Every structure is written in structure tokens, then in C-alpha cells.
Amino acid sequence: MTPYQQLEARFARRGTLNEALSVLNWDYSSMMPAGGAQARAEQMSTLEVMAHEILTAAELPDLLDQAQGQNELSDWQRANLKEMRRDWLHATAVPASLVETLSKASVECEMAWRDARPANDFAGILPKLRTVLELTREVAAAKAAKLDKPLYDALLDAYEPDGSAAEIDRQFAALSAFLPAAITAAIERQQSRPAPIQPQGPFPIERQKLVGLKFMAALGFDFDHGRLDVSAHPFCGGTPDDVRITTRYREDDFARAMMGVLHETGHALYERGLPADWRRQPVGRARGMSLHESQSLLMEMQACRSREFLEFAAPLLSDTFGGSGPAWDADNLYRLNTRVSRSLIRVDADEATYPAHVILRYRLERAMIEDRLQLADLPGAWNDGMRELVGIAPPDDRDGCLQDIHWYCGLWGYFPTYTLGAMTAAQLFQAATAQDASIRPGLAKGDFAPLLGWLRRNVHGRASSVPAAELLTDATGKPLDAEAFQRHLQTRYLSE
């Protein structure tokens, strides 16, 4: 076997372990009884250690160097090699003892956060969060040295390969230039019109599930290769050949679960569309979290909150729930599902205000990683930022800097991908609909085949064979540009 082939065999084994981990995690979240938690943690930790050992094997650096010198490699093989090296750098940059210490500190802090948030007790959790932050800064320093990147970029690279704070600054500056005025204008425009009517429940869960399954089928979800289940925190898991999405239901509101299912279906279609020839190889994976989020937001925000889709959805919804009257009109549903309002909680935010929440978190986490903001000053900085960016401030930390799990469970450098994803979604959707005139009329008939075909060719099927920026340029004619997102808001909230 050539060095490259040896690497492929090793990474195939690692990819297979990661698939097994993904199934175990799905089961943990959607099926497992509580008493199984400790044994499951041992199972997952053992598989993670074994996957990690493959990357830290003594022969790996030599194999990577030797494979680099092989002349006969295809473009995909070269790209695969590049991703192998990235994985290896991330795995070996940080001493195993530091990884373990941070992992334990994160679990402990996350557990404490589950009580601290409802108790509104930021002071109480501060010592544990400080430990997590300090260890994360150590990890960032170690990765920065090995990856030759600034501190924040070194963390970001694990979620957004080749991303940089400099680029995010540029994008978020462009966003910030129009977002506050756009939000104000959208809210004023809404207030000048009659409020939309909320359909009245209860909406039986079995009916909601039926709606979810129908829409999943319309979007192109392949039930021979996936499932829909329930979990406390909706997610898309499983593997490309067996994609497992979850949602949660509330009897008094069907829109939340419905939009959640459409969102996760976007993620699922990406996973399912990854090239079968590169299963379990690094190059066969999705191209980072921004692009992943772009696929869920393209389906949820761009396609399924459109007038076209809601025209298709309205009769199906009123039939399924036995609803009648103006609340079930497509126009009313459209106005309900495109409502803009300033809110304290990120996960409840609409697509117009959501980026403001993200910009705040990005600024704060970067300042903390770069030691320009002390943890004790976080609540004040949070509230100041909320006033500036969203226009309101929380009455307490529960709905302020305690609201998101990310920092408390050790997830630093992840937040900006949400908004980069939203911007990417707008740009991809505008390019797709411009290139294929059958896409928008398709949505009105529940026919997503033209849209999905375009995404398969331009996004899903390319996996990690090129950087995200190159993929976006190939698909849309230019690199990421806030103008597409601005146009989307303008059209949906200020023109239609």
C-alpha cells in the first residue's frame, strides 16, 4: 500500500468509529433511559479515545509527509490529504492531559450551568467558567502555535476550516451597517398593519408529526435512509446513509416544531448528499459549520418561510389540524412566520434580529479569548452590547449571559458560524433561483426537486473537496457578501 492508501485505511477506521459515536449519541438523546448515562459516557469516551489514538499514532506525520510527495494523487485525494493533516494538527497540537482536563472541567461547568441558569446565579458559576476559559485559552495558544494562526482563529478552525476573525470582522461590519435600521424599519412597517392571527390549538402531537413527515418528504428526505424522532434539544445526527433528525412538540404551537423539522431537514439533506465514494474519509465530510447552517437556514428561512411554500403548506396544515378561517390563510401564515421583534433570547430570535445576537457573542468571546474582557465584567458587557445591537437589555443574567450553553460546555469560536450560515444561505438561494427559474414555482407546489438538485450539484456533492469560499464563489459567482442577506431582508420585510 502507498503511504496515501495507508492513510486512507487509518482514516476510514476513524471515520467508522465516528459514525458509531454518532449513532450512540443519537440514542443517548432520543431513546436512552436516564439510568444508562454513565455506561454510555464510558462507551463514547472509549470510542473517542480510540479514534484519537488513530490520529496520534507515531507513524502518522511520516505517512502524511510521504503521501504529500506522491505525484499521482487526484484533486480529491490531495484535498483529502489536506483535511487529514488538519485533523492531525488539531489532535496533536494540544497535550492529551490538557484535552482531558478541559473535557472534565467543561462537563462539570455544564452540569453546574443547568442549575445556575434557572437560579440566575452568574457569580456562583463564575469560578467554574473561569477554569473552562483559562483552559480554553491554553488550548487556543497551543493550536495557534501549531497552526500558525491567531488565538481566536485557531479555535474557529475546528468549526470553520480556514475561517478567520479578520474575515468575520469584515462581514459583521457590513451587516452592522444596515441591520439596525432594517430591524427598526421592519418593525415599524409591521406595526402599521393589522397583526396576524394566531391559529388556536391544541395541536395533537401525532398530527404535528404527520405534518413534519409530509414536509420532510416534500423537501426530499429519504426515509429509507433516515428517521424523525423526539429529543429535548432538536438536532441532526446519525450518518449520511442513515440520517436521524429530532424535534420536540408543544401542543399549543405547531409552528415551532414544524419550522424545527424543516431546519433539521436542511442539515439532513446536506449529510445525505455527501458523495458516497468518500464515505468515512475527511474529504467526504460536510464543509464546516457555516455551510452546514446555510443548508438548514436555506430550507427553513429562505425556502419554507417564503410566500410560495406557505401557499403550498396552508391547505395541508388546515386539513391536518382541522383548522378554518382567516388564521389558516397563506398570507396570514406568511406574516406569522416572518414576524420581526426585539427579543432577549437568541434561540427565539427571528432571522432579522438573530445576527445581532450573534455579533454580540462573537465580540465578547473573542475579547475573552484575547484577554481583553474579564469574566467578572461579562454581565455588564453583555447588557451594554444588547442595548447597542438589539435595542433592549435583559433584566437579569438568566436571560442574559447565562442563556446559552456554549461557553459553559467549552464551545468557544462557534457562534459566528450561525450568522455566516444565514448570509451564505441568502447568497446560495438567490443564485439558485436566478440560475433555475423552476425553483420558486416548485416551492408553491411542494416540489423541491429543482432546488435540491441545484444544492446537490453546487454544495452537497462537493463535500470538503474545496474551501468554503471557493465553493461559494463557484456556486454564486462571488465570495461571501453581506449584500445578498441585505437584499433578502429588504425584499421580505420592506417591499413585499
Added chain:
Amino acid sequence: MTPYQQLEARFARRGTLNEALSVLNWDYSSMMPAGGAQARAEQMSTLEVMAHEILTAAELPDLLDQAQGQNELSDWQRANLKEMRRDWLHATAVPASLVETLSKASVECEMAWRDARPANDFAGILPKLRTVLELTREVAAAKAAKLDKPLYDALLDAYEPDGSAAEIDRQFAALSAFLPAAITAAIERQQSRPAPIQPQGPFPIERQKLVGLKFMAALGFDFDHGRLDVSAHPFCGGTPDDVRITTRYREDDFARAMMGVLHETGHALYERGLPADWRRQPVGRARGMSLHESQSLLMEMQACRSREFLEFAAPLLSDTFGGSGPAWDADNLYRLNTRVSRSLIRVDADEATYPAHVILRYRLERAMIEDRLQLADLPGAWNDGMRELVGIAPPDDRDGCLQDIHWYCGLWGYFPTYTLGAMTAAQLFQAATAQDASIRPGLAKGDFAPLLGWLRRNVHGRASSVPAAELLTDATGKPLDAEAFQRHLQTRYLSE
């Protein structure tokens, strides 16, 4: 770390991989969409290979020898070491290439069997079955040499540690001495009385599931550490901390799913009762398949087809299904659930005729392994044996030697454990009820705590710390003896 400690660490990892495999297998059988099969096969095969590599590591024989010389080991540690050596012997006795060839041949033959059985085509599948048999004989020869056992015993040892054909011959000879007459007498006695009345369905599946869950709770199933789901072939899987049992439902018959659930609950209680201190170590595992089957049959056959339990069950069943009239009387349900009849199919057989089916299979498979019976003669030998042992013969191979999956999927040396389990169950139940007078009255109230407590102390908690024969002697005062099973049949079918 001492050599013993090093072994514990290695076997802990292997045990953890096996737990992960068990969860993946449960998901495969009860949740996975069909399109996930190929990826799942890769995941499971990778984990199996990695678990196997732990056993075949070059350092293992030395570690085993060195640990053997450690003087400070406890009885459980010594027993653990003995099971480690058994696992190592089984894993290293057979060349990897032979294991792989047999594994592939078995998969291929099993696939062909799925078509050959409905097509009644024994001649068509014979070449594939011959390959499996020949490879199995090679495996048996390799294991026999390394384990220093006769051919058949070497296969049996993987399912029934320390079991032997000589002992099975002795037990089955004792059984055969009374079984044919007992079966005839039971059938004649039944025929002399009015036939029991079959409750009329349909029995909605949700109601059947409710019944299953209620009975599981009564038996002591801990739902914080387990679940009940549906699969095509009912089984007990998962791990001791998260036991997953399955059943399948038919709307026209509730008894089958109900008895299936009670059976699997017996397996589940055994797994759940294994000692937590020895999780994922060889000594912490259940003590072989006979003892495992004894736990399911003790619950299903001994406890739950008793008059006492059916008195408890009858009102619960008629309430749940809205039934009324004589069909729902405890006495009628008892007579329905203790019906004896000569049947062609093992899995449909009652507890009195079941051993006859097993003795036939044991005789035939042993003769084939020992090259005393040629495959071409199997259908004839099957039909002759059925006439002799069960008193009827199948009209074709579909309901004859094609009926069971075992041989076609490479499972040789397993069959006798079903009947050894039934005999063990009778002996354990008689000892338990003799030692604790509250067990039988408990069944009539749905209170299984006294019975479960006895099993926890005498069976479950001992795991693999002693041989099955020693465990049974400690619990019942003597080694396995067909007399207990004979007394059970006598009492239930010829006296009550």
C-alpha cells in the same frame, strides 16, 4: 500496573466496545431504516475487529501467564483471569483468515436461506450449507486442539463454558426416558376435558404494549435502565445498565407477545442483576447460554404460566382489552397457556414437546460435526427423528430441516442450551419456592420481589465467578438433574 491490572484495562476496553456493539445491534434490529444496513455492517465489523485485536495482541499470552503467578488475587480476580484466558483461547485458536472466510460464507448462506426456506429448496441451498459446515468443522478442529476438548465440545464451549457432549448425553438420556410417555399422557388428559376458549380479538397493539409494560414492572424490570420496543425477531439486548428488550405484536393474538415479553424480561433481569463492580470484565458477564435461557424460561414457563400468576393476570387482561365471559377466567387462561400438542415447528412448541425438538437438533448437528451424517441425508434423518421424538413428521423441508436459521448462519453447538435452560429453570424454581414460602403467593399478587431477590442472590449476582454446575449446586443442593423438570411436567400436566 501489575500484569493483572493491565489485563483488566485491556478487557475493560474490549467490554466497552462490546457494549457499543450491542447498542448498535439493538438499533439495527428495532430502529434503523433499511438503507442504513451497509454502513451499519461496516461500523459493527470495525468495532468487532478492534475488539478482536485486543485479544490477539502479542503481549497477551505473557500477561496471562504473569497474572497467573500473582499470589494476591481474589477469587473473583482469579475467575476473571480464567474467563480472560477462555476468551483468548477462542480468539487465537482459529486463524484470522478462517474466521473471515466462515463469517462471509455464513452471511451468504443465511441470505440464501431466507429465500430457500419459503421455496422449500433444500437441494438449492445444500452447497452453501456444505461450505458453512466444512468451515465450521475446521474451526472446531482448531479449537479442539487448542482447548484440548472433543470437536463438538470445542464449539459448545463458546456458548456453554465448560459444557460437554458427555454431560448433555446424560441429561438428554434421562429426559428421553420419561418425555414421550409424559407428552402422550398430557395430550390424552387434555382431550378428556372440554377445550379452553380462545379470547376473541382484535387486541389493539397499544393495549398489548400496556399489558407488557405492566407485567414487566411487576416482574421487577427497571425502566430507568431499560426499554421495550418492537423488532421482527424478539430479543434481549443493550447492556446491564440499559437493557433493551423487544417483541412483536399480532392484533389477533395477545398471548404470544405477552409471553414473549415475559420471556425477554427474564433475560433482562439477569443482565440487570449482574454485579456492577465487574462491569465490562469477562467475569461480570452472564454465565453461559443455558443459565441465560433458564432465567427467561423461569419467568415465562415456571412463574408466569403458573395458576398463581394467571390469577393475577386475568382481571388485568380482561380490563385492558375490555373482555368478559368465561374466556377471560384465570382457569381458562391457565389451560390455554399450558396446552400441549405435537407440532412441526420448534419456536411454536410448548414446554413439554420443546425438548424433543432440541434433542433431535443436537443429535443431528453433533453427527454432522463428527462427520457421521452427510448433509444430503439430513432431510431424511430429520424426518425419521421427528417421528421418533415428536411423533409426527413434516410434509416438506420448509417445516423440517429448513425451519431454523441456526445452521445456515453458522450457529453450531448452540441448540442444546435451550433445553438445558428449561431443565435448569425447573430446578431453580423448585429450590427457590422450597426455600422461600412467600414466592408462590407473591406471584398471585403480582409481587415478584421475593423471587427476584432469590435469583439476585443465587444466580444474577454471581455472574461468571463460578462454573454453571457449581452455581446450580450451591443454589439447589445438587447438580443438574432431569428429575426437577420431570416433576414440573408431572405436576402441571398430569396432576393439577
